[in-house]
Amino acid sequence: MEFQDDAFVLGARSHGETGALVDLLTRDHGRILAYVAGGASRKMKPHLQPGSRVLADYRARTTEHLGSVRLEPVGEGASALFDDPLALQGLTAAAAVAQGALHEREPHPGAFLALEALAEALVHREVWPAVFVRYELGLLGALGFGLDLKVCAATGATTNLVWVSPRTGHAVCLEAGLPYADRLLALPAFLVSSRNPLEPGDIGKGFALTGFFLERHVFHPMDKPLPEARERLVEKLETAGLL
Known part of the structure; x- marks a missing residue:
């Protein structure tokens, strides 16, 4: 071979x-x-x-x-990121998530392309945390656990999508989800459309969303926690005021 x-x-x-x-x-x-x-x-x-x-x-x-x-x-x-410890931690965390999530010798070109896009974005401090969240969404999709964030699962609406069902991974609109808000996961607007601007708190919501589904569908079935490098990244982003 x-x-x-x-x-x-x-x-x-x-x-x-x-x-x-x-x-x-x-x-x-x-x-x-x-x-x-x-x-x-x-x-x-x-x-x-x-x-x-x-x-x-x-x-x-x-x-x-x-x-x-x-x-x-x-x-x-x-080595290009040695002067930016936060971006270097982002790259380390991304590698750790892929290493823990992907099985050996199973082709996943989508996972490679997602990591490639993140690696290229790491020089842009203002955008790469959002790209990291999209990278993890890409990993979930490559593994067959993609989230449907474009249409409300309850009504078919394509606007006011503000939550995700933890059971199905489908988006839920404001009207349909309001009675169950305490049971749903927050959906940051930048994941619904790339045209939507980042709002304060969106990165933290994104990490919570992808972390929930990575843990449930990928790491828990293998009896493994989310990688420590990812946890350290979230802590460092919070300290930097970027969540």
């Missing part, structure tokens, strides 16, 4: 004296775990940080064996 593919590093750990095991999200082949010869070297370590973009040249004897991979760095990767 051999292929070459674009990839993001999701994580890495030492293996032996000089090598490393790297967890990659590839564009066309999904998430793969592979051995990197020389991965423990000072030269290679910066390119194995979570969120680093690489070109992966992968080889394995069979699909059941641990393969080996040669990595060619693409762009600056995580």
Whole structure:
């Protein structure tokens, strides 16, 4: 089994004296775990940080064996964000969510594209937290748990969509949901339409929404909590006044 593919590093750990095991999200082949010869070297370590973009040249004897991979760095990767700790935490959290949510060797091109869009947005402090929420929505969709945020599940209305049903993941309009407001999840307007401006509190509502469904549909069935890196990101965003 051999292929070459674009990839993001999701994580890495030492293996032996000089090598490393790297967890990659590839564009066309999904998430793969592979051995990197020389991965423990000072030269290679910066390119194995979570969120680093690489070109992966992968080889394995069979699909059941641990393969080996040669990595060619693409762009600056995580090092471009060293002067922005909050954005760096965003990239780390995004990698951790993908690593925990995606199963190995299952192609998810939508998940790759969502992470790619987020990585490109991280240089824009005023917008990337909203893109992170959309990234998590993209992951849910790639895993078959997409939310329907365009039409009210109760009335068919396409306006005044302010809540999401925690049971169905469908939007609920103001009129239909008002009697049940304490049981519904808040739906920030920027997730209904990209034309809607961000309002104070919208990012926090977005993180609560995607976190609820990620926990229910993805992490809880695997008996895992949401990644600590994501929790730290939410705390740092709150401290920065961006929730």
